[in-house]
Amino acid sequence: MRIHGHRAARIDPLDLIHREEVTALNPNRYGLGLSEEGMKELFDVNGIIWTRGIGQGEEEELWTLEEIVKRLRGVYVGNIGYEFMHSPSKTERLWFSHLLESQSLPSPEDHPLSIIDDQKRRRIHELLARSEVLDNFLQAKFPNLKRYGLEGGESMLPALDALFGAAATRGVRHAILAMPHRGRLNLLTDLLQYPPSSLFHKIKGGSELPEDLGVDADVLSHLVSSPVLNYGNGAEIKVSLQANPSHLEAVNPIALGKTRAKQLSLLKTSPADCKLGDRVMCVQLHGDGSFSGQGVVMESLGMSNLPHFTSGGSVHLVVDNNIGYTTPASGARSSMYCSDVGKMINAPVLHVNGDYPEDVARAMEIALRYRDYFRKDIIVDLLVYRRWGHNELDLPGITSPLMYEKIAARKSVPQLYEEKLLTEEVLTAADISRVRGDYKAHLESELAKVTSGGASFTPSYPSLLEGQWKGMAWPRGEDAVHDPVTGVPLDVLEKVGKASVKVPEGYEIHSKLQRHVKNRLQSIEKGKGIDFATAEAMAFGSLMLEEYDVRISGQDVGRGTFSHRHAMLVNQKTEGVIVPLNDELEAQGKLELANSSLSEMGVLGFEYGASWERPTLLPIWEAQFGDFFNGAQIIIDTYITSSETKWGRQSGIVLMLPHGLDGAGPEHSSSRIERFLQLTNDRYTMEDGRPLNDNINMHVVFPTTPAQYFHLLRRQMGRNYRRPLVIAGPKGMLRLAAASSSLADMAEGTKFKPVLDDEAVVDKNTVKRIVMVSGKFYYELVKERQAKSSEIQDQVAFIRIEELAPFPFAQLQSVLEAYPNVEEYAWVQEEPRNQGAWTHVQPRIQEVLKAANGGRSVAVEYRGRKESAVPATGIGKVYQVQQRGVLESVFTGL
Numbered sequence: 001m002r003i004h005g006h007r008a009a010r011i012d013p014l015d016l017i018h019r020e021e022v023t024a025l026n027p028n029r030y031g032l033g034l035s036e037e038g039m040k041e042l043f044d045v046n047g048i049i050w051t052r053g054i055g056q057g058e059e060e061e062l063w064t065l066e067e068i069v070k071r072l073r074g075v076y077v078g079n080i081g082y083e084f085m086h087s088p089s090k091t092e093r094l095w096f097s098h099l100l101e102s103q104s105l106p107s108p109e110d111h112p113l114s115i116i117d118d119q120k121r122r123r124i125h126e127l128l129a130r131s132e133v134l135d136n137f138l139q140a141k142f143p144n145l146k147r148y149g150l151e152g153g154e155s156m157l158p159a160l161d162a163l164f165g166a167a168a169t170r171g172v173r174h175a176i177l178a179m180p181h182r183g184r185l186n187l188l189t190d191l192l193q194y195p196p197s198s199l200f201h202k203i204k205g206g207s208e209l210p211e212d213l214g215v216d217a218d219v220l221s222h223l224v225s226s227p228v229l230n231y232g233n234g235a236e237i238k239v240s241l242q243a244n245p246s247h248l249e250a251v252n253p254i255a256l257g258k259t260r261a262k263q264l265s266l267l268k269t270s271p272a273d274c275k276l277g278d279r280v281m282c283v284q285l286h287g288d289g290s291f292s293g294q295g296v297v298m299e300s301l302g303m304s305n306l307p308h309f310t311s312g313g314s315v316h317l318v319v320d321n322n323i324g325y326t327t328p329a330s331g332a333r334s335s336m337y338c339s340d341v342g343k344m345i346n347a348p349v350l351h352v353n354g355d356y357p358e359d360v361a362r363a364m365e366i367a368l369r370y371r372d373y374f375r376k377d378i379i380v381d382l383l384v385y386r387r388w389g390h391n392e393l394d395l396p397g398i399t400s401p402l403m404y405e406k407i408a409a410r411k412s413v414p415q416l417y418e419e420k421l422l423t424e425e426v427l428t429a430a431d432i433s434r435v436r437g438d439y440k441a442h443l444e445s446e447l448a449k450v451t452s453g454g455a456s457f458t459p460s461y462p463s464l465l466e467g468q469w470k471g472m473a474w475p476r477g478e479d480a481v482h483d484p485v486t487g488v489p490l491d492v493l494e495k496v497g498k499a500s501v502k503v504p505e506g507y508e509i510h511s512k513l514q515r516h517v518k519n520r521l522q523s524i525e526k527g528k529g530i531d532f533a534t535a536e537a538m539a540f541g542s543l544m545l546e547e548y549d550v551r552i553s554g555q556d557v558g559r560g561t562f563s564h565r566h567a568m569l570v571n572q573k574t575e576g577v578i579v580p581l582n583d584e585l586e587a588q589g590k591l592e593l594a595n596s597s598l599s600e601m602g603v604l605g606f607e608y609g610a611s612w613e614r615p616t617l618l619p620i621w622e623a624q625f626g627d628f629f630n631g632a633q634i635i636i637d638t639y640i641t642s643s644e645t646k647w648g649r650q651s652g653i654v655l656m657l658p659h660g661l662d663g664a665g666p667e668h669s670s671s672r673i674e675r676f677l678q679l680t681n682d683r684y685t686m687e688d689g690r691p692l693n694d695n696i697n698m699h700v701v702f703p704t705t706p707a708q709y710f711h712l713l714r715r716q717m718g719r720n721y722r723r724p725l726v727i728a729g730p731k732g733m734l735r736l737a738a739a740s741s742s743l744a745d746m747a748e749g750t751k752f753k754p755v756l757d758d759e760a761v762v763d764k765n766t767v768k769r770i771v772m773v774s775g776k777f778y779y780e781l782v783k784e785r786q787a788k789s790s791e792i793q794d795q796v797a798f799i800r801i802e803e804l805a806p807f808p809f810a811q812l813q814s815v816l817e818a819y820p821n822v823e824e825y826a827w828v829q830e831e832p833r834n835q836g837a838w839t840h841v842q843p844r845i846q847e848v849l850k851a852a853n854g855g856r857s858v859a860v861e862y863r864g865r866k867e868s869a870v871p872a873t874g875i876g877k878v879y880q881v882q883q884r885g886v887l888e889s890v891f892t893g894l
Contacts, residue, residue, distance in 0.1 A: 001025060002097055003085045005076025006351055011383050013355040014406050016322060025077070032065055039066040050101035075100050079359040081351035086343055092374065096348065099366065116358045118426050124357050125421055127157040128414035129432070130439045131186045137443045138185075139392065142203055148221055150183035151387035153319050154413045155354040156285075157183075157190055159382060162361035163283065163315060166368045168235035172281045174262055175239045178255035179285035180248050181221035182319060182386075192241060193227040196446035204450055209648055214476055218243070218646040242609075243647040245638035248290035252300040253602045254639065255282050257609025259311040265468065265614060277312020277375045284316050288338035288381075289324030291316075296634075299602025301345050304377045308553065308594035309606060313371040315364075316342070316379040321386040326399040339381045347377045354384035357417055387412075464648050469615055472650070475694055475721045482693040484718035486711045487750035488542045490527075493743050496541030497524040497534055499584040500567070508572045516566055528742040532730045533564045535706030535741060539713040540567075541581050543618060544589030548717050553594035553607055554622035554656075561624050561658065564734045568593050600631030604655075608639050611651040615722055618713065619653050626657035626671025626728065627871070640724045641679045641697055652722035654713070659702070659728035660776045661830050661872045663879045670831060670871035673804070676700045676726045677840035682805040686813075686847055693806060698724035700805040702775040702837075704733065704756070707745035708802055711752035732776050739779060754808035756800040757815050766794040769824040770816065771863070771890055772845065774801045774837055777830045784887045792894050804837050807844045809851075816852045825849060826861040828890055830883065832868035863889045 004024040011017075027033035042062045049072060063071075076082060084096040116124075135149040150156060164175060179187070188194035199220075202208050207217045226240040242258065244251035259282040266279045284300075291297055303309035318339055322329045329338070339349045348370060352363040360382060367378045385407055389396030397404040411419075421427040465472050473480045501517040503509055509517075523529040530538075540550045555561070558568035558577075568579050581591045596603045604621045611619045623629050629636065636655075643649040657671035681697050693699075703709045709730070716725055733739040744750075760782070761767060773781060778800050785793050799815055801808065816822075827845065829836040842860060849858040864886055873879050 001072040001076040002082075002093075005072070006081030006083050006349075008077045009081030009351065010077075010079055011081045011351040011353045011381075012322075013353055013383060014322070014385055014403065016403060016406070025073075027065060027069060033069070039069075040064050043068060050098045072101075079353040079356045080363050082348070083337075083339075083351070084348040087346045087348065089346070092348070095370075095373065099369070116361065120361070121358070121421060121426050122431075123161070124158040124361065125414075125417060125427060125432075126435055127161060127190060128154045128357065128417055129435045130190045131157055131183075132412060132414045133436050133439045134186055134189055134443065137440060138203075141447065144393065145203060146221075146391040146393060147185055148181045148183070148391055149388065150186040151412065152407065153183055153321060153354060153382070153384035153386070154186075155357045155360045155382060155384060156317070156319050157187065158357045159317060159360045159364050159380070160187065160283070161191060163317075163364040163368055164229055164237050164239060165231040165235070166365050167281055168229070168231045168237035169233075170368070170372060172237055172279060174266075174280040175237055175283050176255045176259040176262065176280065177239055177241045177283045177285070178244065178251040179241065180244065180251075180287055180290065181246070182287060184221055184223070188223060188225050188241070191229075192225040192239060193229075194223065194225040196443055197449040199223070200447050201450045206450070213474070213648055215648055216645045219246075222246075222646075224647070243643070243649065245634075247634045247638055248287060249294040249296045249300075250601075250605065250634050250638060252284050252296060253303070253605030253635075254609035254612070255284060256300060256303065256309070256311055256314070257606035257611075258613045259314075259609075260309065260606075261610035261613035261617065263311060275312075275375075276310065277371075280312070281371070282311050282314040284314050286316060286318045287324075288318055288320035288322060288329070289327065289332045291318050292333040292335065292338040292341055293324070296601050296605070297341060298344065299597070299599040300605075301342060301347070301377065302597050302599065303602055303606060304345055306597060308592060309596070309603075310375075313375045314377045315367050315371055316347075316377060317364075318379060318381045320381050320383045322383070323386060323396075323400060323403070325390050326396070328400060328403075337381060339379045342377070342379045345377060347379050349379045349381055351381040351383060354382050355413060355416060357413070384413075464650070468613065469650075471720070472615055472722070473720045475644075475650070475723065479720070480694065481718075481720045483751065484715060485749060485751045486714035486718050487746055487748045488538075488714075490743055490747050492542055492545065493538050493746055494524055496538045496545070496581070496585065497521075500534070500537035500541060500581050502580045502584040503569065504578070504583075507569070507578065509569050510572055513566060513569070523740075524743070527744065528740070529737070530706050530741045530743065530746075531564075532706045532709055532734050532739075533560070533566070535710040535746065536565070536713070537567065537581065538746065539710045540591055540618075541585055541587065543714060543717055544581065544585060544587035544591060546717075547588040548616055548618055549589045549592070549614070550618045550620070551592040551594060551607070551610065552620040552622060552656075553596045553603055555596055555598060555624045557622050558593040558595050561622075562731065562734055567591065600628055601633075601635055604629075604632040605635045605639070608635060608651060608653050611653045611722070612643075612649055615650070615652065616717075617652075618717055620656055621653065622656040622729070623658065623671070625668040626659040626731075627667050627669070629655065629657055629671065636676075637679070644697060644723075645681075650722040651724055652716050654716060654725045654727065656727050656729045658731040660731040660733075661879070661883075662732050663872075663876055665872055665874035666870040670835065671728050672835070672871070673700065673702070673728050673831070673837055674835050674839060677805055677837060680805040682807055682840075682844075684843055684847070686809045686851060693723075696723070696806040698726060698805070699803065700726045700728075701803045702728040703730075703802055704775060704778055704800055705739060705741050705745070707741035707750070708752060708756075710741075710746050711750065715752055728775060730776070733779070736776075736779060738782070739776075752803075753811075754801070754803035755811040755815050756802055757818075758797040758799060761797050763794065764797070764819045765821055767797045767819045767822060768795040769826065769894065770797050770799055770819060770822050771826045771828050772799045772801055772812075772841070772860075773828050774804060774841075777828065780830075780883075780887060781828065781890060784890070788891060792891060795894050796891065801837075801841065804840060807841070809844065809848055812845070813848045813852050816848065824861065825858060826863050826890070828863040828886065830864065830886060831871065832865045833862060834867040835871060836864070838862055838864070 008022045033039045045063045131154045224241045228238045263280040350363045370378045607619045607621045659671040661669045845860045
């Protein structure tokens with residue numbers, strides 16, 4: 001029964017799941033009960049099933065085989081089907097069997113798990129009825145609206161209500177909720193206290209956010225709410241529904257990251273015995289098609305029990321209507337259940353029939369108990385149906401005629417439950433009419449607020465600068481600090497640098513790291529020759545001393561993909577790990593090095609979710625190579641680049657994307673800078689002197705010195721608002737002696753420079769050609785120039801544009817105007833012409849040249865590789881020829 005009971009359970013409301021007889025449940029298969037007399041035979045149930053007497057000092061119990069079968073079928077072959085025997089943990093298997101067999105009885109009147117009294121039944125009815133009233137109301141008032149209603153899946157509401165109530169009673173104070181569009185409006189207005197007037201205002205074409213925020217807002221099915229739900233006796237829980245895009249399941253890692261970040265913040269002020277998951281719970285809703293079909297589900301599940309990513313267990317609720325857009329389950333997955341993907345982490349699964357909302361509530365309480373006890377993920381598969389197809393304008397009978405013939409012939413879930421409560425005399429017909437009538441009248445009143453002739457309606461400001469965000473500013477506000485000084489005292493730099501490689505007495509590090517430690521200490525002592533890894537450590541440590549936390553995640557970030565960082569040191573004898581900046585610096589802030597699973601979308605989403613929660617955290621995601629970000633493109637497109645304008649949500653996420661052709665071939669060469677630049681809303685023209693930073697959705701940079709990198713990291717926290725930062729990170733520059741900085745470059749009074757002039761030019765009057773460049777290629781150009789005659793050297797200047805977006809119009813103009821005799825301007829890059837920064841910088845450089853030349857149009861020429869379908873060739877000899885051609889083109893004609 002424990003293994004096979006779910007296969008015979010009554011879990012499908014439409015009875016469309018074709019099942020063969022489960023012979024494993026027949027006693028005759030085992031030679032038992034072959035006759036009526038055999039069914040009366042007595043068995044000692046000790047060691048067979050759990051009863052309330054077992055373990056309580058009572059005598060052993062003797063049951064007939066008929067009683068045992070009846071009892072087990074009552075537990076395992078009902079409206080809930082249980083899958084837990086696949087768990088490799090004996091403790092978990094025994095926990096489930098004991099809970100279900102010793103406490104769960106077939107009759108709901110005696111169900112210690114959750115006494116569904118009349119008050120709870122009336123609550124369930126109210127949620128179901130109000131959901132149906134809302135759907136009917138919207139259908140009548142807005143018949144052409146795609147609202148993705150909950151008809152057929154109304155049991156989702158009592159499921160969540162039961163979960164939130166039980167969690168609040170157990171001391172959970174925050175629920176971070178992720179869900180798709182299906183039933184979202186019902187949940188918002190019915191349970192999450194979203195004002196129907198705000199909903200109607202949005203439906204009529206208004207914005208959910210005040211227009212003076214200067215945002216573009218989002219569609220109806222992505223609205224959010226974060227109410228505090230009160231379940232009596234001090235049991236309160238704040239439910240924060242997360243903003244999500246139309247890409248199903250993309251919100252899951254966002255919610256996980258936000259959950260962990262909130263929990264870690266609360267743990268700092270919680271009692272010593274408080275542990276991960278006590279105060280905050282992640283709840284994820286899924287559709288059956290997306291749960292089994294979207295890879296980010298697997299990535300998110302894979303992080304659930306990892307040391308730097310676990311959040312104390314998530315409760316997953318799959319709203320399972322056995323159909324995707326138009327694809328039936330038979331074409332949507334290769335497994336029996338959509339929830340089978342959860343078995344990759346051995347998550348238990350509870351399949352429950354949505355026609356029975358009381359059993360749904362019980363299933364949710366069991367799920368919470370498991371999560372609370374084991375702090376691991378659990379899945380509730382809520383089998384329901386979808387009355388109107390993918391949306392209300394759909395004709396689902398075209399592709400699923402038999403399913404929708406059954407759906408059309410049946411009463412709704414609220415109506416079926418009302419019949420049950422009428423029969424049990426819990427409700428009267430007048431009670432039902434009152435619940436429905438009162439809510440419909442409320443909706444009519446709310447609609448009147450936004451219709452012509454009604455009261456004026458103004459969206460309220462979101463509470464986005466409260467809590468941990470209190471004291472922060474809107475980027476477009478007058479009090480926004482765009483360009484802070486980010487240098488720190490020399491003694492702090494020295495202290496942090498030395499602490500970053502401090503090895504405890506007797507701690508044995510790898511022999512090759514001795515040189516790493518020695519070189520860092522020598523460069524600090526000399527005050528020059530500071531490399532990128534040292535500058536990074538100084539940025540991290542100085543921020544930690546200012547009470548900021550730093551978290552960097554990715555594949556092998558502790559050591560670094562290029563074996564350069566070594567922020568964590570491994571004892572070669574014991575494999576113990578230390579983080580010197582945490583152990584030696586004695587700072588309030590902490591550095592978390594999260595070596596991640598081999599995931600891009602899931603891990604980047606996780607870090608982004610953390611950035612939503614904590615402005616005092618510097619969250620960095622480092623790709624193993626720059627081009628690996630494309631596995632996370634959905635997170636970049638729908639969250640990182642657009643959250644502020646869609647939802648008014650700020651983020652200080654940093655993407656570190658190692659970049660540089662270096663003969664590495666089609667992959668591992670390019671971080672696709674062109675894609676990020678195209679995704680910015682960077683302006684094309686020089687405008688009215690307003691700060692360029694106030695309008696940009698994210699910063700895209702290609703720093704060429706460790707000091708520039710140092711200032712960029714500190715600028716992320718030095719501003720009083722947060723913006724995403726995309727860094728085309730160092731790769732070939734990591735150990736390049738020419739690409740080093742001095743401590744003075746990072747000292748007090750210094751800051752990031754968007755444009756770097758050519759310091760090697762002795763006389764700017766002799767310069768005839770200015771070549772603008774970004775990134776590592778600058779050092780190859782300088783080396784090539786040094787090999788030329790002095791006459792040619794004097795005629796060429798290299799100007800580095802370090803910040804590509806927002807484009808530094810004013811700074812570049814100031815640098816260019818210092819060269820009075822220039823005859824040619826060029827842009828050079830090692831990337832192909834259709835890639836790299838060229839298409840972004842070309843029109844903007846033209847603007848600057850026009851301004852610098854008194855309004856006269858001046859052309860900027862392109863020097864670089866021709867167009868290509870790949871970032872770089874994989875043929876070594878061809879690469880060298882191409883690279884030589886680009887370098888020579890810079891000096892041709894001089």
